[in-house]
């Protein structure tokens with residue numbers, strides 16, 4: 001089984017690949033942007049609570065489904081089913097996740113393309129081809145199509161080669177570098193005027209805002225997006241984990257890495273916003289709201305790099321390359337969802353399936369680019385604020401209500417003989433059964 005489907009070659013391989021999927025634009029772009037537009041520290045607080053108390057348990061449910069089923073999301077869920085109704089439900093949930101992954105990739109590829117273009121720009125500037133340098137960072141149809149195509153090509157290229165060769169190798173090498181660079185940049189930002197105001201906005205919550213419906217639903221969407229939940233991705237990655245590994249600790253480590261990197265990114269970008277504002281770049285409007293929502297990172301960071309003098313171009317290049325790689329290790333996981341589904345359920349050859357699905361998703365990106373302002377937000381909201389939490393909730397329902405406790409225990413015991421005596425086993429099964437689905441539903445109802 002392992003040889004034909006691929007399996008992560010080591011524990012660290014899985015952690016890096018799953019963390020590679022989790023850590024991406026969601027952490028370094030999405031989280032700070034959402035924080036800035038949803039009341040700063042109050043959002044951070046709610047996000048942290050939801051990430052650990054809601055997303056982590058749901059993440060464990062998805063990993064468990066995958067490792068038990070040793071297959072794509074639909075097949076894995078169907079293996080747990082006992083009745084025809086369960087099987088239909090399994091199809092709905094699994095296939096829903098696959099569609100969600102495809103939808104996300106269709107807009108993610110565009111944003112990731114921008115990262116690539118911002119990595120190319122400093123090189124062009126150094127080569128003194130200024131027209132080209134301006135072209136790659138200007139919002140135009142041609143530039144968006146071009147870089148989305150480049151990014152999609154890279155994603156397809158890696159996925160065609162399969163798990164071990166493709167996904168693992170990339171994640172293992174470049175993620176640690178990203179963390180180091182973030183820490184260096186944070187240290188730098190704090191030497192500049194205005195940073196302490198940013199720190200205050202980031203860490204000093206206005207508690208009266210934490211129950212605001214918009215804030216709650218955005219924080220929940222962000223937490224699920226960041227851990228790549230509700231997209232069949234973590235089910236697939238779970239299916240590549242060997243039966244000798246301790247799932248509970250693997251899941252916890254990945255969650256911790258993911259949340260920490262988002263937190264670090266906020267610690268860089270929120271203070272950098274205030275620094276930019278102090279230098280006369282318009283970041284906030286008179287009423288304190290943000291002037292440029294999704295473009296935030298592209299205003300704030302280049303102006304930060306500008307303050308560095310001549311090494312700024314070099315730092316910009318390294319930063320945006322690492323961002324592109326972080327986006328790539330996420331996008332390959334998104335493509336792996338639909339690909340493994342088609343390969344395993346419809347017996348299509350892997351390279352062919354990858355190419356066809358890649359082209360289809362790219363065409364979806366092209367469609368979004370034709371009306372970027374409207375469609376990007378629409379697809380993103382649909383897939384991340386609704387699709388992901390709903391599918392993740394249904395995975396919890398599956399584990400909690402369709403599976404027997406004894407089956408869950410048996411799967412968890414593989415790689416962890418002692419699980420029965422630990423805290424996880426005392427809490428998680430009923431928590432996933434009752435608390436997770438209810439909490440997710442309550443956030444939805446509250447937001448209506």
Ligand code: PHE
Pocket residue numbers: 021022023024025026027101104225226227228229231233330331333334
């Ligand atoms: N978690 C990724 C990020 O934060 C995005 C992602 C979503 C990846 C869904 C896979 C599936 O950028």
